[in-house]
Amino acid sequence: MKRLISLLAALACLLGAFVAPFASADDTAADAAQLPDHIVNGDFEYQHDWFREHTAYGWTAVIPSTGLNWNDRTKSYQPGPDDWNESEFGWHSTQVDGTNGEPGEQKAGAVELQGLTRVNTLAEIVAAQPDTSIYQDIRVTPGNTYHWSLKHQSNFARHVDRMQVLIGEPGKETPQQATRTKTNGGTDGTGDVGTDIATTNITDRDSRNWETYEGDWTCPEGVTMARFTFKSIDAPSRNNGNLVDDIGFSQSTTLRYDPNGGTGAIADQTVGVNMPAYTATDGYTFAGHGLASWNTKPDGTGDSCKPGDMISIDKPTTLYAQWADTTQTAMPETGGTVNDHYLLKTIGGGSASSASSSCHSRGGACAEAGSFVRKGGVTC
Secondary structure (H helix, E strand, O other): OHHHHHHHHHHHHHHHHHOOOOOOHHHHHHHHHOOOOOOOOOOOOOOHHHHHHHOEOOEEEEOOOOOOEEEOOOOEEEOOOOOOOHHHHOOEEOOOOOOOOOHHHHOOOOEEEEOOOOOOOEEEOOOOOOOOEEEEEEEOOOOOEEEEEEEEEOOOOOOOEEEEEEEEOOOOOEEOOEEEEEOOOOOOOOEEEEOOEEEOOOOOOOHHHOEEEEEEEEOOOOOOEEEEEEEEEEOOEOOEOOEEEEEEEEEEEEEEEEOOOOEEOOOOEEEEOOOOEEOOOOOEEOOOEEEEEEEOOOOOOOOEEOOOOEEOOOOOEEEEEEEEEOOOEEOOOOOOEEOOOOOOOOOOOOOOOOOOOOEEOOOOOOOOOOOEEEOOEEEO
16 A cells, blocks of 8 residues: 555656646736836847947847847857846747847847947848747736837839837737827828838938837736737748837826715726826716815825825826715804805804814715814814
């Protein structure tokens, strides 16, 4: 029996070595937490000076994980900078090992950089294989909108290169609608271009050819990691085409309001993530009450701010109205009440007593610290 138990235990250990552990939602969230929340090295200038000095003929193919890079003069890979940092380089590619073209262009995962003899570095999506992509995985916030932009040009004037921007969970990316917002002065016009980004050059590869494209992607609920992919669709040959630069995005989110027992309408506000925004000062009414504050919870136990305050948010947020009764105000010393429609009005000058003016929310709780009585009257 002991021998059988020992054999079973050994078998369990052996199976455990070959069976991959199940990836839970918590694992995915933990992975996403390690990612940047923005495009890294979108201008491709990371280690520009080093590449300019150590590579040949103005281009190289970089292996992101190690910094190894192709030297076209020696026809070999060479070590990268001593302080190479994969996360600061940012980019990866879908390319696989191959035998066509330059060996340096055929390395799996290689990202091709161009323009190294000039001031400005850029990337060529087609390193050596058609239908390949460069991409970054980004930590994203459900409900936020990501406004992306990039510059694109074809490699030659004789051919119109085409590419797409795809965004979504890794493996589930979808092509994005694009708008051309700036032209190179040639035959292309501004406006919607669909999912295919195509630039007609006015000359061969040159800084004058750049055109700017933009689009929006809103992160669905439940998604915390998204892949921003830039894919070659058509190029003049298998190892050149689709030049890109200055890739990035800005984030915006939604600030919503809830009357919390009142009536009226306040339009949602689209605000930049972590950018200052003023809260609404009117738009809702509640008979016999005035708007005392806003709160992130209906019962007033969340984060509080005053109407007209400057705030910043990083995700979709709803502010609930917190109401103060404006019809009942305590009379110091003599007691009694007076009717008064003004909020925050102070009456009398007696000693502090229990509060008779109250702040109201739908749940009956008070916003912030609630009403309080100061020597000199009641302040809500």
